[in-house]
Structures are given as structure tokens and as C-alpha cells.
Amino acid sequence: MNTPRLEALEGIDDADLEDYFSSTLAIREPIAAGQTVDDMDLPYFDYFLQRMPQLMTFVDLFPTIVQDLFARSIDHPAMRHSILSISTMLATGSQPLDVLPSRHYYHKQKALQLLQSSLGGDPRDLSENDAIAIFLLLWLDVNSGSSMSATLHLRGLYQVLQQVLNNTRESTAGFGGVSALLMLVWRSAYR
Amino acid sequence: MEALLGVPFFQGGPIFPPVSPSEATFHRNWITAASDPNATLAADWAMVKFALDDLAHRAAILARVANKDRKDNPEASTLAPEIMEQFSELLNDLQEWRFQPIVQEAERNEKLAQMGRLPAATIAVPFLNHPPLAIYSQQFVHMMNHWRAIQIYMSLILWPASGPNPPSSGRYQTGVDICRSFASLTTGLSGETWCLTLAGIAFGGDAYYPAESQWMLEKQEAVLEAMRFPIVISVRQMMHFIWNSGMSIWDIFNI
Numbered sequence: 001m002n003t004p005r006l007e008a009l010e011g012i013d014d015a016d017l018e019d020y021f022s023s024t025l026a027i028r029e030p031i032a033a034g035q036t037v038d039d040m041d042l043p044y045f046d047y048f049l050q051r052m053p054q055l056m057t058f059v060d061l062f063p064t065i066v067q068d069l070f071a072r073s074i075d076h077p078a079m080r081h082s083i084l085s086i087s088t089m090l091a092t093g094s095q096p097l098d099v100l101p102s103r104h105y106y107h108k109q110k111a112l113q114l115l116q117s118s119l120g121g122d123p124r125d126l127s128e129n130d131a132i133a134i135f136l137l138l139w140l141d142v143n144s145g146s147s148m149s150a151t152l153h154l155r156g157l158y159q160v161l162q163q164v165l166n167n168t169r170e171s172t173a174g175f176g177g178v179s180a181l182l183m184l185v186w187r188s189a190y191r
Numbered sequence: 192m193e194a195l196l197g198v199p200f201f202q203g204g205p206i207f208p209p210v211s212p213s214e215a216t217f218h219r220n221w222i223t224a225a226s227d228p229n230a231t232l233a234a235d236w237a238m239v240k241f242a243l244d245d246l247a248h249r250a251a252i253l254a255r256v257a258n259k260d261r262k263d264n265p266e267a268s269t270l271a272p273e274i275m276e277q278f279s280e281l282l283n284d285l286q287e288w289r290f291q292p293i294v295q296e297a298e299r300n301e302k303l304a305q306m307g308r309l310p311a312a313t314i315a316v317p318f319l320n321h322p323p324l325a326i327y328s329q330q331f332v333h334m335m336n337h338w339r340a341i342q343i344y345m346s347l348i349l350w351p352a353s354g355p356n357p358p359s360s361g362r363y364q365t366g367v368d369i370c371r372s373f374a375s376l377t378t379g380l381s382g383e384t385w386c387l388t389l390a391g392i393a394f395g396g397d398a399y400y401p402a403e404s405q406w407m408l409e410k411q412e413a414v415l416e417a418m419r420f421p422i423v424i425s426v427r428q429m430m431h432f433i434w435n436s437g438m439s440i441w442d443i444f445n446i
Binding site: 060154158186187190 | 206207210217218220221222224225226227230233236237240241244247248330378379381382416418419420421422423424425
């Protein structure tokens with residue numbers, strides 16, 4: 001049975017039909033910025049959403065942190081890869097922890113490359129999501145025991161946070177121009 | 192994570208500057224917006240928790256200053272008076288934290304649970320031969336462990352060797368209190384294992400309290416393994432180095 005919308009289209013030319021569909025928001029799928037997500041990685045997003053609430057600090061008081069992080073990653077490739085690097089580290093079942101899966105290193109490297117590219121660009125383009133992606137890598141390093149790398153990421157995070165605050169100085173949105181999620185990231189890093 | 196990594200451990204001092212008490216109103220605004228609207232007093236608890244983090248941050252900065260003073264003045268038997276003054280102020284603020292009404296009420300509830308007059312949230316499990324601890328609020332008990340860990344951390348500013356000495360530092364009993372709590376805790380363990388590390392430093396390894404040290408180590412490994420955190424691989428080696436190297440804790444962490 002045709003839907004009301006398709007019934008209204010009956011009898012029109014193919015070319016018109018094509019125009020109609022190409023101009024209709026309803027049939028356009030959202031396209032994430034950067035590389036598309038590989039099918040093999042999809043379960044790791046689900047894992048992130050299920051596992052991280054048990055692992056992240058402050059979830060007891062701010063229960064939506066993990067979902068908020070995930071939502072932001074949809075249009076931020078560095079965040080997506082940071083999330084996937086965390087999930088591929090945690091979802092190792094009973095495998096030995098001294099050898100992590102190659103997929104973990106792939107995503108970590110991609111996240112680092114994307115962040116380096118952002119950091120090499122105009123500082124005014126640095127966003128909250130860049131800072132959050134660095135925070136996720138910092139979280140990863142701390143729990144991996146990579147203290148040197150963690151310290152470098154902590155310093156990088158602080159510098160990016162400062163820049164983001166500068167970038168939003170004129171804004172009246174949020175809290176001092178930034179979101180509550182970013183403030184929470186800052187408190188977690190400070191902790 | 193700065194206090195966790197150790198503010199002093201980064202050459203040049205703290206990366207994140209300390210939070211000024213005058214910023215409290217600003218923080219209250221975003222905390223209220225972001226905290227769980229269904230949880231009673233969630234914003235108040237967040238403020239209490241952040242206050243504890245601020246104290247840990249200050250302690251880490253002071254540790255760096257004190258260690259530099261000790262190295263600059265190897266002949267001195269005590270730290271410089273201004274450092275001791277800051278230490279005393281910080282210790283006072285740490286004690287004051289417990290006198291906040293919300294903390295006092297939570298402590299009362301814990302005592303009532305221990306007397307069996309409030310239901311325990313978990314099954315009380317003993318830490319070695321110490322009496323099992325009934326827990327009313329796991330969230331609050333984690334905060335108290337954080338508070339105790341800062342106490343041990345601060346005692347290391349004055350006496351930077353691992354182990355329970357001097358006995359007047361109260362380190363051993365503080366470590367026992369942390370482990371009694373950990374024995375009965377079942378949730379929220381991630382990110383809190385640094386409290387166990389501080390308890391382990393207080394126990395001092397085989398030279399002082401081998402059973403307590405071993406329990407702490409096994410507990411820490413079990414928690415980290417369950418979380419699938421690769422840092423678990425290096426925990427045993429790190430603790431044995433802390434216990435047996437004879438080095439100042441601050442030199443071990445290269446502040």
C-alpha cells in the first residue's frame with residue numbers, strides 16, 4: 001500500500017520524481033564528517049555506551065556523560081576514533097592485556113592524526129570536541145599505564161581548553177561560552 | 192587526572208592552575224545544569240566531590256614545593272616555615288571538609304548502617320581479620336576513601352618514605368580503613384584504585400605489613416583486571432619498587 005506521499009506522486013515523470021527525491025530531506029541519510037564507520041566497528045560503539053558508564057568518573061552524579069560523548073562523536077571523526085580506540089582496548093575478553101588488538105592501535109593512530117591536523121590549523125577553529133577527543137585519549141593513556149603520553153595529553157588538553165575558551169569568549173551561550181560537558185571534562189582532567 | 196598523575200610530576204609545575212574558592216558560584220551553575228535531576232542533592236554532592244579534588248590538587252602542588260625545599264636544604268631537619276604553614280592550612284581544610292552538613296549526615300547514615308539500623312547496600316566482607324564494614328552509600332564511602340587517601344598523601348609530604356612510620360602519622364590505620372571499605376564495595380571502583388595504592392604505600396610491603404600489602408595488591412589487580420585496564424600489568428612491579436627501593440616516594444615519581 002502506498003503511503004500518502006507516494007500516492008501524491010503517482011503519474012509524474014521519472015525526471016520529476018528524481019528531482020523530488022533529491023530535494024526531500026526525508027530520504028537523505030546523514031553523512032558523518034570524515035571517514036565512514038567500518039561495519040566491523042559498529043559493535044564497539046554499543047560496547048562504549050554499555051561499558052563506559054561503569055568506568056567513567058562522575059557518571060553517578062552526571063549520568064548522561066557517556067551518551068553526550070557518543071552523540072558528539074557522530075560528526076567529529078577524531079572523537080569517533082578515540083571512542084573506538086577505548087572500546088577496542090576494553091573489549092578484549094579474556095585475552096592477555098599486554099598485546100592489544102591491532103584495531104585498537106589503528107583507531108588510536110587515526111585519532112592522533114586527526115587531532116594533529118586540527119592542532120596544526122587555525123587555533124580559532126579548535127572546538128570543544130577537539131578538547132573532548134584529547135580527553136578521551138588521556139583517559140585511555142591513564143588506564144593503559146602510559147604516564148608519559150598521558151602527561152603530554154594532559155598538557156595538550158589544557159592548551160586546547162584555553163584556546164576554546166578564547167574562541168568562545170564573546171559567546172553568551174552555555175557557561176562562560178562553553179558547555180557543561182566541557183566543564184565536566186575539565187574537572188575530570190583536573191582531578 | 193592531574194592529581195592522579197601527580198601535578199608535581201610534570202616538569203615546570205602544575206598544568207592546571209588550582210581552582211579558586213571564588214569560582215564556586217560559576218561552577219554551581221553548570222553543575223546544577225548537568226547533574227542528575229532525579230538524584231537528590233546531586234549538585235550538592237558534585238560540589239562536595241569537586242572540593243575534595245581541589246584539596247588533592249593543592250596537596251600535589253605542595254608536595255612538589257616541599258620536595259624542592261628538601262633538596263635545596265638537605266641539612267634542614269624540617270621543611271621551611273612557610274611550607275609548614277601551608278601544610279597546616281591544607282590539613283585544616285581537609286578536616287573542615289568533613290564538617291559540611293551533607294557530609295556529616297552521610298557519616299551518620301554510615302554509622303547507623305554499621306549498627307544495623309539502616310540497610311546495608313552491599314554484603315559486608317572482611318578485610319583480613321578486621322571486622323567487616325557495612326556500607327550504606329557506596330558513593331559516599333568512595334568519597335571518604337578519597338579523603339583518607341589525601342591524608343596518607345599529605346603525610347608523605349612530611350615523611351616521604353613508604354611504610355607506616357612514624358606511627359603518629361596514622362598511616363596504617365588510614366590504610367586499614369580504606370581496605371575495609373574496599374572489601375565491601377561493589378560499584379564505582381574504576382578510577383578509585385589510587386586510594387588502594389596510597390593504602391599500599393602506608394602498609395609498606397613485606398618489611399612492615401606483608402598480609403595487608405598483599406591483600407591490597409591482589410585487590411587492586413582484581414579490580415583493574417575486571418575493568419580490562421592494561422595498567423594492571425605494571426601494578427605489582429610498581430608497588431614492589433615503592434616498597435623495596437628505599438627511595439623517597441617523590442623521587443620514585445620523579446617530581
